[in-house]
Amino acid sequence: xxxxxxxxxYLIKTRGQxxxxxxxxxxxxxxxxxxxxxxxxxxxxxxxxFSETQRNxxxxxxxxxxxxxxxxxxxxxxxxLELGDSALYLCASSxxxxxxxxxxxxxxxxxxxx
Amino acid sequence: TQLLEQSPQFLSIQEGExxxxxxxxxxxxxSLQWYRQEPGEGPVLLVTVVTGxxxxxxxxxxxxxxxxxxxxxxxITAAQPGDTGLYLxxxxxxxGGNKLTFGTGTQLKVEL
Numbered sequence: 001x002x003x004x005x006x007x008x009x010y011l012i013k014t015r016g017q018x019x020x021x022x023x024x025x026x027x028x029x030x031x032x033x034x035x036x037x038x039x040x041x042x043x044x045x046x047x048x049x050f051s052e053t054q055r056n057x058x059x060x061x062x063x064x065x066x067x068x069x070x071x072x073x074x075x076x077x078x079x080x081l082e083l084g085d086s087a088l089y090l091c092a093s094s095x096x097x098x099x100x101x102x103x104x105x106x107x108x109x110x111x112x113x114x
Numbered sequence: 115t116q117l118l119e120q121s122p123q124f125l126s127i128q129e130g131e132x133x134x135x136x137x138x139x140x141x142x143x144x145s146l147q148w149y150r151q152e153p154g155e156g157p158v159l160l161v162t163v164v165t166g167x168x169x170x171x172x173x174x175x176x177x178x179x180x181x182x183x184x185x186x187x188x189x190i191t192a193a194q195p196g197d198t199g200l201y202l203x204x205x206x207x208x209x210g211g212n213k214l215t216f217g218t219g220t221q222l223k224v225e226l
Contacts (some may be wrong), residue, residue: 004156033214043157043216045170056213090156092214102147103214105156 001068002027004093004106012112018079021109025072025093030073033103034066037088046089049074050096078111086113117141118203118217126223127193135188135220137203146186146205147214148177157202193224 005024013019025032033056034046045058049068066076072093078085088110092103123134137146149157153163161170163179163186168178174197176189186203203217 035214035216042218043204045213045215047215058213092156102159102162104159105149107154108156110154 004091004104006089006106006109008109009107010110010112012114013081015081015083017023017081018077019081019111020075020077020113021089021091023074023076023091023093023106025074025091026104029093029095029104030072031094031096032068032072033092033094034074034076035090035092036060037090037108038086045088046076079095081113083113085111087111116206117207117215118205120201120203120217120220123218124223125175129194129224129226130192131224133190133193135201135222136186136218137186137188139183139205142183142209143205143207144183146179146203148186148188149202151200151202155175157200157204168174176192178221190222193222195224195226198222198224 003036004026007022027099031050033048035043037043046060048052048056052068063079068074088108090105090106090108094103118139119135125127127133135147145162147162148160150160151157161186166181166183168179174191192195201220204214
């Protein structure tokens with residue numbers, strides 16, 4: 001079974017631009033969560049989607065948004081990029097949306113904002 | 115406020131040594147996981163512990179969940195260079211839905 005895939009793997013943007021990242025979950029997984037990882041803040045939860053609906057949201061500004069499609073694939077968008085948005089963005093999928101289900105992470109998208 | 119504090123933050127040891135990483139919180143977790151992450155990759159799940167007091171062994175790795183489900187430890191016996199990586203604990207706060215809270219991380223380097 002194929003793992004979680006994320007595209008692109010690397011991205012360089014300039015301040016003020018917007019960016020869209022893509023995540024394809026493991027086949028059969030319906031829950032997709034997004035995380036931001038930085039050296040200073042570690043891994044922080046952005047949001048979770050299940051059945052095309054955002055079910056949970058972390059403490060991030062409205063510039064960060066996402067969506068999920070009927071095939072469970074998910075995208076996240078960051079508008080008006082800031083230097084502090086430079087990070088590894090990780091997507092994780094799981095079978096369902098309760099805490100007892102394990103999450104499987106993709107390799108991440110490394111975003112650099114200049 | 116970081117819900118899960120890990121210690122130590124950095125650990126550099128020689129091959130063959132033993133080590134313990136701690137994950138502590140003031141919150142109760144319905145379950146707790148340990149991950150290992152290598153540079154440029156996403157975290158890989160090592161184990162999930164669910165019951166207070168539970169001990170799980172994975173080859174040379176031993177994981178323990180505290181009785182009160184507020185803390186956990188990871189013990190590695192006879193560390194090898196292949197154990198090098200960032201170790202992360204993560205848990206679901208009771209009633210927190212599917213929001214996984216990660217610890218601060220422990221960077222382990224095992225040298226020959």
